[in-house]
Amino acid sequence: AHWEKPDGYADGKLLLATCTPGEEFTLHGIWNPEGIEVRDMSIFVDDDDTGYLLAAANEPGQGANATIYVFRFTDDFTGIDSIAVKLFENQYREMPNVVKLDGWYYLFVSQTDGWYPSSGAYASSRSMTEGWSELREIGNTSTFSSQSSWIAVLGEGGKHSYLMHAYRWIAGEGTSTTMLAPITFSDGIAYYDYFPKILYNAETGDMVPLASGKLLSQGCPVTSTL
Numbered sequence: 001a002h003w004e005k006p007d008g009y010a011d012g013k014l015l016l017a018t019c020t021p022g023e024e025f026t027l028h029g030i031w032n033p034e035g036i037e038v039r040d041m042s043i044f045v046d047d048d049d050t051g052y053l054l055a056a057a058n059e060p061g062q063g064a065n066a067t068i069y070v071f072r073f074t075d076d077f078t079g080i081d082s083i084a085v086k087l088f089e090n091q092y093r094e095m096p097n098v099v100k101l102d103g104w105y106y107l108f109v110s111q112t113d114g115w116y117p118s119s120g121a122y123a124s125s126r127s128m129t130e131g132w133s134e135l136r137e138i139g140n141t142s143t144f145s146s147q148s149s150w151i152a153v154l155g156e157g158g159k160h161s162y163l164m165h166a167y168r169w170i171a172g173e174g175t176s177t178t179m180l181a182p183i184t185f186s187d188g189i190a191y192y193d194y195f196p197k198i199l200y201n202a203e204t205g206d207m208v209p210l211a212s213g214k215l216l217s218q219g220c221p222v223t224s225t226l
Contacts, residue, residue, distance in 0.1 A: 012037025155205020
């Protein structure tokens, strides 16, 4: 968890606690991992059970959330072993979330913009610790009046569907609603768009986005210049 004093936002510390479901938590510490301030964060566990903490972070004295840091957990997840990689230095991005699909890692981030909608972006790589692409724009310039957040995964078996779960913050009130957008992936490229209605089955992973409208080309003649 991101830990701060009740009346501030300057500490940027990690609170790390673990437990067996149904039992009490054990607190392992509240600190700045490797001396780095951390705020928006998520956890990703790779296929080899290596755990990573992704955080919008900064060195002391920098602006908050200047750089995305990827920390490697210790094998038992009770501490931080090292900094695995730093990404997008001084680009001020928030809400880092990783999805792995067909050998590709996809990292989604929002733009630092307080309580207001911001443009989303993503990068892709064949490795968690190197080879990341530059950030690419995704969605529209305001993430459909939202802020890019975590990725919801539907499906309990071999088939999965993915949804961008974005927050629609109400500036000044500290409350939000949710915008969901289906994500498609192909060879390191990701795409999502807004749909007013989405039909899905959380168990099977089936998902059908619906949009009202008319296909303008339906029934029209087609010609070729070749």
